[in-house]
Amino acid sequence: MQVDFVNGAGLGLRRGLLGALQECSAREVDFLEVAPENWIGVGGRLGKQLRAFSERLPLLCHGLSLNLGGFAPLDITLLKAIKGFLEQHGVRAYSEHLSACADHGQLYDLMPLPFSEESVQRIAERVRIAQDVLERPLIIENVSAYAQLPGELDELSFVRAVLEEADCQLLLDVNNVFVNSINFNFDASAYIAGIPSSRIAYMHVAGHYDEARDLKIDTHGAPVIDPVWTLLEQAYAAHGVRPTLLERDFNFPPIAELYAELAQIRQLQAATQVAVPLRGYGT
Template sequence: MSRPADTSVGLGLRRALLGALQSAAPEDFDFLECAPENWIGVGGRLGDSLDALTARHPLVCHGLSLSLGGFAPLDETFLVRVRRFLDRHRVALYSEHLSYCSDDGHLYDLLPIPFTEEAVHHVAARIRQTQDIVGRRIAVENVSYYATFPVDRDQQALDEATFINAVLAEADCDLLLDVNNVYVNAINHRYDPHAFLAAMPAQRVAYFHVAGHFDEADDLKVDTHGAAVKDAVWDLLGEAYRRFGPRPTLLERDFNIPPYAELLDELATVRRVMHEHASTEAWHARA
């Protein structure tokens, strides 16, 4: 198993794109990403298509339902199935959201975790348990959020960057840095996205996500993965490359999927931004 090269660009494996991905030229993209929940146990024509694609392209997995911030016990049976899926498809990099998404059942949304020391210890323990079961170091993603939890008087509220750093250190895991989420949160919660990037630990950044969002208002952005990447997010991605060097970069598009040629145009922009902004030293060290 090996991770995608740091200079690689990838697309999400969506069933609506299967035909285009199967007939794609080798140079169109370098790796694919899928949610294991959507593919575990899938057989027949779709399973054969997945096997054919992962035989030709590296695959990374980005989970949807682990609920690392939740209180219900982790679903160990599910995680064993995830490990088998990762092993079968030679997946070195498995990531999940730094959020929670279930209580008595799935809530079908990614909800924020309180930024407290207590939450750091709780989430870090669940990440360590996950890593033990799947047999891999995982990455957690900074998520978009639209409200924050009130903090009890006996607890001290942390800022988002401090919270993420504390979780990464205590869990000894990696970071999936979603650049669009940084931009969306910075606008919605009135903080400096450049300072946020500067606070992230370079040695733990495993790969990047970049995506589009919806402009509800000048001061309200909604993370949708349903539109083209905005200029401000491309600019922030360039800054991320300058700070961290090239990293594998995944273009997310979950709905309103455009013609395949338009996705290739956006991948070409990812490559251009990477070449223009990653330092020469970092590029040669990681190429």
């Protein structure tokens, strides 16, 4: 059954922000996003706090450990636990990283994939299996990387091919596009323009760390920089406004500074005429 649309500017709900966000409302934050693995089975005070948020604001989930790009069998037990969590909290949409993160055990990192036709077919099949277990669509996210594995495709062609073969949607992480464009010397604007508009469900922006002039690290620990804001504006212009989430995982500033970044997202959205809300699925 379809549920209400999600619009506007959202924020990643981290435990370090629980206190600061207690009094937030839709005036500051349109929706929240959590990693289900960090909350499944959590009860007590923290569980009650999460329930209070999910009852007050729309909630999305962004997974960390499904291992869509890996070779180990998909963790069906984890998928079933995630399904239960999504149902428990009325989660509007669930996304996961287009990466590998396990090999018969969690690696606790997002590893790069070979951009190959073989990878496309294998990953698309794993997406379909995950969707069958979840009984809802799975959105995949383009990821940042610091090494490239052998493959006959470039990143944009690979992402497009997975979206087409799996017939799924994309969480377009604008900061990851910027980071990879520096790390691997490609045109970020052309990448954004090359994504099929119909495949984009929602977007992420975040800050990163400048390790070197030609090496950026996707940390989610700093404010969004001007080139990433510009790229987000270009994404809206090319594809229409999508719900957009601000990620901040540590180095938390005063909450007013995060609200100001959310306001900047809304300003860019307001400047674009065509708004395309995220349609999620409930149970």
